[in-house]
Amino acid sequence: MILTGRCSCEAVSLRIDGEPLAVRQCWCRRCQKIAAGGPTHNAIFRTDAITVEGEVASDSYLADSGNTLTRWHCPTCATPLLAGSSARPEMRVVRLGVLDPPHELKPTIAIWTSEAPDWAIIDPTMQAFPAQPPAPPTSQS
Ligand SMILES: [Zn+2]
Ligand SMILES: [Zn+2]
Structure with missing residues (x-):
């Protein structure tokens, strides 16, 4: 896609040409701090599927x-754009909020649910992990 x-x-601006490995x-x-108290929403793509234009900052x-x-x-403007782990340089997380609608991406997995606040409502149809789950496979199939 x-x-x-x-x-x-x-x-x-971002352009992505590839299939998401997970959403x-x-x-x-740490995500609650950048998402103003809620969770972040993240689509994982292969790094080589993503093109960024413009100057970005990082921490x-x-x-x-x-x-x-x-x-x-x-x-x-401090909008969160991307994230990545030193262990998996071939993958990048794209913050869902930056993507132009309409698109079909929606989260199917909830992670770090052990750190969610008491009032959090986590869709029971999502696969939930109390902490960090295994990385998704890098193949697109
Ligand atoms: Zn997080
Ligand atoms: Zn900006």
């Missing part, structure tokens, strides 16, 4: 797994 996206101020909702505490932290997590955002 071909998808396009942009940050709030439109200084950064997930993440309730980890990185050492995850409990020992891997370095990097998150990219617009330096002007």
Whole structure:
């Protein structure tokens, strides 16, 4: 599929040409901080499927797994754009909020549900993981 996206101020745009490997909702505490209290919503694509235009900024932290997590955002409007793990450079997470509607992506997996607040309503039809699940296979089939 071909998808396009942009940050709030439109200084950064994305183009994706490929199939999503997974679409997930993440309730980890770090995601709650960038998502204003809720989960982030993330589509995982092969890194080579994604083209970014415009200047982006990033921050990185050492995850409990020992891997370095990097998150990219617009330096002007701070819209979260992408994230990736040092353990899987061939994959990138795309924040669902930046994608231009309409598109068919919706989360089918909820992760880090152990860190969700008491009031969180997690769709019971989603596959749920209390912490980090295994990485999706990189093949598109
Ligand atoms: Zn922006
Ligand atoms: Zn998270």
